[in-house]
Amino acid sequence: MKNKIKIRHFAFAAIAASLAIVPALLQAGLVDSPAVFFLGKCIAFSIAAIGIDLIWGFTGILSLGHGLYFALGGYAMAMHLKMNATGGNITEFMHTGGLTRLPLIWRPFLSPILTAVLIFAIPAALSGLVGGFIFKKRVKGVYFSIISQALTWAAYSMFIALSPYTNGNIGITDIKSIFGAVRGAANYMNLFKIFYASLAALVLVYIMASFLVERKFGKILAAIRDAENRTYFSGYQASRYKSFIYVLSAAIAAAGGAVFVNFNGSITPSQMTISYSITMVVWVAIGGRGTIIGAVIGAFLINLCEYNLSSGSMVDIWQYIIGAMFCIAILFFKGGIAGLFSAQIPELARRFRAGREEESEAG
Helix, strand or coil, rough: CCHHHHHHHCCCCHHHHHHHHHHHHHHHCCHHHHHHHHHHHHHHHHHHHHHHHHHHHHHCCCCCCCCHHHHHHHHHHHHHHHHHHCCCCCCCCHHHHCCCCCCCCHHHHHHHHHHHHHHHHHHHHHHHHHHHHHHCCCCCCCCHHHHHHHHHHHHHHHHHHHHHHHHHCCCCCCCCEEEEECCHHHHHHHHHHHHHHHHHHHHHHHHHHCCCCCCCCHHHHHHHHHHHHHHHHHCCHHHHHHHHHHHHHHHHHHHHHHHHHHHHHHHHHHHHHHHHHHHHHHHHHHHHHCCHHHHHHHHHHHHHHHHHCCCHHHHHCCHHHHHHHHHHHHHHHHCHHHHHHHHHHHHHHHHHHHHHHHHHHCC
């Protein structure tokens, strides 16, 4: 077990080190700036995927609504950055919607400190309210998944309806990063700053998640996943652990959304749709649930496939390719890609060596 953990940490260190040299590759002309923006988005997706792995991979709670928390974090960051751009004045879409003064819900985002708090506080409060009620009633399995979908759909409809405040399905666009403009060769320094800040956020989230699951807390989560009733009989309030990890995973997903906005330059309600949430689950499933590193690998791998396959000759079939990868991972690779390299391949190698030894002894 300890060897598997070391391998996972080494794999993450290799990924982080590879990402760290990307800005140098850009300066050397070996990669272009769109590739850097794309990798920045993948970092954001990886952060969100780690949150999903905590709630699904380790606790066994399949949430199909984490796109909502991802988008809430993105909107909080976007609102602050938009206020920076307008100097605290109302935006064009607010004018179009008939508003003459800055709405009350926008005013907290004038403060960078309050924005940093709200990025985590809003999704944490919502998930705490929902999770506390649902888990106390011992709702689980497919019923929880349906409720998480319904919550996401309700939020999506609300954001579309409140167009004077959210700009409807267009969302908040033309956003600069927290360090200023990042597009164009003249703004490479700002791009490097946000890229390294995002990478640091990913490293911190990975370390925190690994610390939690490698301690007694992680074993309790696994016990809830494998035998929740026995966990209750052992004296643990499983509902409290489930509520806590649900809130934590929501906050982590929101952090991913906040990072995403800085690279994407916009946030729309499409980021909180059910299909977006399901896509996040696919990242974790293919990468390897219950491993943390699998969430990172899956987020990068699937988005790299989409990035390269969604244009050119594969434009009509790339979604089928991603779907086939998901089916293959579920049917044949129990632990996803992470499990394939940390468990299945070593097991095959062990059996091969054992077979060779038996043949040599028989000979």
